[in-house]
Amino acid sequence: MNNQRLLLISVDAMEDVDVAYARTLPSFARLIDGAARAQIRSIFPTLTYPIHSAQVTGCPPAQSGVFNNVLMQPGIDHPDWFWDYSCLKVPTFLDAAHAEGRSIAVVQWPVTARAPFEVVVPEIGNVEATGGLVETMRAVTSPRGFELFERHRDLIITEPKTNHGPFAAAVGADVLREDQPDVMLIHLVELDSARHLHGPNGPHVNEALDIIDERLGVLLKGLDDSGNADETNIIMVSDHGQLETVQHTNLNILFRDRGFLETDAENNLLSWDVYLHSSGLSGQIFLREGIGEQRRREIEELLEDIVAEPRYRIREILTATEAREVYGLDGPFTWVVESEPGVIVGGALDRRVVVRREDPDFRGYLGNHGHHPTQGDQPVFFATGPAFIPDCDAGRREILDEAPTFAKVLGVSLPTARGRSIDELLIPGLR
Numbered sequence: 254m255n256n257q258r259l260l261l262i263s264v265d266a267m268e269d270v271d272v273a274y275a276r277t278l279p280s281f282a283r284l285i286d287g288a289a290r291a292q293i294r295s296i297f298p299t300l301t302y303p304i305h306s307a308q309v310t311g312c313p314p315a316q317s318g319v320f321n322n323v324l325m326q327p328g329i330d331h332p333d334w335f336w337d338y339s340c341l342k343v344p345t346f347l348d349a350a351h352a353e354g355r356s357i358a359v360v361q362w363p364v365t366a367r368a369p370f371e372v373v374v375p376e377i378g379n380v381e382a383t384g385g386l387v388e389t390m391r392a393v394t395s396p397r398g399f400e401l402f403e404r405h406r407d408l409i410i411t412e413p414k415t416n417h418g419p420f421a422a423a424v425g426a427d428v429l430r431e432d433q434p435d436v437m438l439i440h441l442v443e444l445d446s447a448r449h450l451h452g453p454n455g456p457h458v459n460e461a462l463d464i465i466d467e468r469l470g471v472l473l474k475g476l477d478d479s480g481n482a483d484e485t486n487i488i489m490v491s492d493h494g495q496l497e498t499v500q501h502t503n504l505n506i507l508f509r510d511r512g513f514l515e516t517d518a519e520n521n522l523l524s525w526d527v528y529l530h531s532s533g534l535s536g537q538i539f540l541r542e543g544i545g546e547q548r549r550r551e552i553e554e555l556l557e558d559i560v561a562e563p564r565y566r567i568r569e570i571l572t573a574t575e576a577r578e579v580y581g582l583d584g585p586f587t588w589v590v591e592s593e594p595g596v597i598v599g600g601a602l603d604r605r606v607v608v609r610r611e612d613p614d615f616r617g618y619l620g621n622h623g624h625h626p627t628q629g630d631q632p633v634f635f636a637t638g639p640a641f642i643p644d645c646d647a648g649r650r651e652i653l654d655e656a657p658t659f660a661k662v663l664g665v666s667l668p669t670a671r672g673r674s675i676d677e678l679l680i681p682g683l684r
């Protein structure tokens with residue numbers, strides 16, 4: 254253990270191509286100019302919750318247990334997300350630091366509900382299902398986190414779309430100023446939201462970067478007020494890029510058409526032998542428990558037909574064993590579906606099997622992710638502060654290397670991590 258401080262900022266869906274503009278903005282410039290850096294390869298599927306889990310555990314979904322953003326709740330329109338910290342099946346670098354007596358704050362970080370730390374204001378939605386905003390936050394925050402939630406809840410924007418950005422920045426700034434934790438994690442999502450709504454590229458990207466820069470300004474003001482800025486390592490990361498959505502291939506409709514899944518006249522799910530759980534630009538196929546051999550063979554044949562049919566634009570369907578070996582992706586599913594770039598592998602029950610972008614009934618996000626991590630633009634890693642060598646570039650590194658790096662900065666060990674720390678970026682005494 255040492256006395257290094259760490260502020261980890263995740264700018265959701267920030268891509269390497271955003272850096273040129275971002276560094277013209279004052280707060281981004283402070284995080285980027287002179288920073289130690291790496292080009293990051295993410296994990297499959299490129300979904301926010303599995304990746305943020307990888308960033309704190311150093312493990313892919315096969316070990317972390319977070320294999321999707323949302324739980325497998327067949328037939329539910331808005332399934333619950335992997336909110337709870339107990340969803341993580343391996344230790345995080347936060348656990349390792351906390352065990353050494355370091356104080357921890359998490360603000361809007363995925364999979365941190367009910368985490369056992371000093372300041373916990375987790376990212377959580379679907380609050381209608383859990384008793385409304387106030388009761389939900391009371392249940393998932395730490396006592397100090399709830400106090401800060403009450404102080405700033407007026408900043409949560411609900412119309413036209415929920416946006417926690419101003420709330421997150423204000424809470425984060427107060428935590429840095431008042432609580433002065435040894436480690437703070439904060440997650441900012443407005444760039445991801447803009448890319449979902451309008452597509453991966455366009456003028457909305459720089460507009461969103463302008464907004465994020467304001468959030469960073471609020472946050473860094475809190476850090477400056479604390480007097481800890483010079484001794485704080487500030488690391489800015491992102492989780493994935495986005496691709497242009499070109500098509501939805503809704504496999505559950507096909508399963509229904511072939512008699513493997515049943516709905517009522519209102520498209521409510523009645524029963525299923527096989528079910529597609531979407532992971533955005535990829536999918537996870539579940540087989541009903543206790544299904545017979547004959548039925549399973551019929552489903553395997555159907556899956557072969559799906560890959561063979563060019564209209565569906567499905568590149569490959571891997572068995573769970575193959576997905577574990579190739580991608581470190583495992584879960585309670587039986588197969589993993591990889592689509593062509595930009596093809597949503599959808600679970601909808603009320604659409605046509607194939608809906609293309611140019612079709613009049615296309616609806617949904619224009620940009621998305623969940624794709625294979627080699628596709629599209631890549632996530633960022635910039636680190637400044639006393640632990641890092643200025644302007645040092647480690648080249649291409651795995652996102653699984655981030656958590657061991659954070660652990661090393663704090664002088665704690667994380668033996669369960671599958672990555673290795675990015676030592677090239679660290680000052681000699683820390684290596």
Ligand SMILES: [Zn+2]
Nearest residue numbers: 265266301492
């Ligand atoms: Zn994300």
